[in-house]
Amino acid sequence: MSKKKIKQAYEELAKNYNALIDHKPHNAYYDRPNTLSLLTDVKGKSILDAACGPGKYAQILISKEANVVGFDISPQMIKYAKERNHNSATFFVHDLTKPLKTLNDESFDIVLCALAMHYIEDWNTTIQEFYRVLKPNGHLVISIEHPFFEYIYFKSTRYFDIEPVQCTWSGFGNPIEIHSYRRSLHECIMPLTNNGFYIDKLIEPKPLKEFEKLDPKHYKELNEFPAFMCIRAIKKPKT
Numbered sequence: 001m002s003k004k005k006i007k008q009a010y011e012e013l014a015k016n017y018n019a020l021i022d023h024k025p026h027n028a029y030y031d032r033p034n035t036l037s038l039l040t041d042v043k044g045k046s047i048l049d050a051a052c053g054p055g056k057y058a059q060i061l062i063s064k065e066a067n068v069v070g071f072d073i074s075p076q077m078i079k080y081a082k083e084r085n086h087n088s089a090t091f092f093v094h095d096l097t098k099p100l101k102t103l104n105d106e107s108f109d110i111v112l113c114a115l116a117m118h119y120i121e122d123w124n125t126t127i128q129e130f131y132r133v134l135k136p137n138g139h140l141v142i143s144i145e146h147p148f149f150e151y152i153y154f155k156s157t158r159y160f161d162i163e164p165v166q167c168t169w170s171g172f173g174n175p176i177e178i179h180s181y182r183r184s185l186h187e188c189i190m191p192l193t194n195n196g197f198y199i200d201k202l203i204e205p206k207p208l209k210e211f212e213k214l215d216p217k218h219y220k221e222l223n224e225f226p227a228f229m230c231i232r233a234i235k236k237p238k239t
């Protein structure tokens, strides 16, 4: 599956994504509050927002006096991240699967990667880069699509495989094909624990009450079965 297709989809989505992200139920009242609950005490901390999209997480973290650096594969997303944050953070175009050559070793307290790891087939290089740029005991916080949800949603019959999958999103304007990779729970955890992290906390999130008014059908479903999973992993110092 081509990375080009993912980049192209987000280039097309960027304008509407940016316009809707503040109150889009799955983001504003499901992913963000749960993922942010894993980012405690961010004042004065240096945070890398990997696959930052239009910079909504960055905006929240900057308002809490964190120092944020963000990147995304989509130049349009980076344009909106800069506009939204009025140059109060550094943003650049970069592909998660490539080494972060411009960032120094042990330079961040926290790496955040929200709702983007499922666009990567092999997580190892990315996780190794997150490990390198994090300070010892630094926190890696990721939110991903829940592996059990995806197994059902994509009607998979090969749980243990990493499978390219695709679906159509209609919530951001014109319907658009989104390509990603479905993986097992083991394939979500093992790249972290094999690359120097231990799992500190894992949340199977529930939606906030605000979700219900905007989208009662999904509110009910998300209270019955999780669609996302949020993980905080901690960098073990090298022995």
Ligand SMILES: C[S@@+](CC[C@H](N)C(=O)[O-])C[C@H]1O[C@@H](n2cnc3c(N)ncnc32)[C@H](O)[C@@H]1O
Pocket: 003, 006, 007, 010, 021, 027, 050, 051, 052, 053, 054, 055, 056, 057, 071, 072, 073, 074, 077, 094, 095, 096, 097, 113, 114, 115, 116, 119
């Ligand atoms: C669902 S959006 C999440 C954006 C943001 N993290 C948030 O939660 O608001 C996924 C983002 O991942 C980015 N992305 C996808 N593949 C990427 C890659 N290989 N490298 C960097 N960013 C990528 C997309 O451009 C998009 O902005």
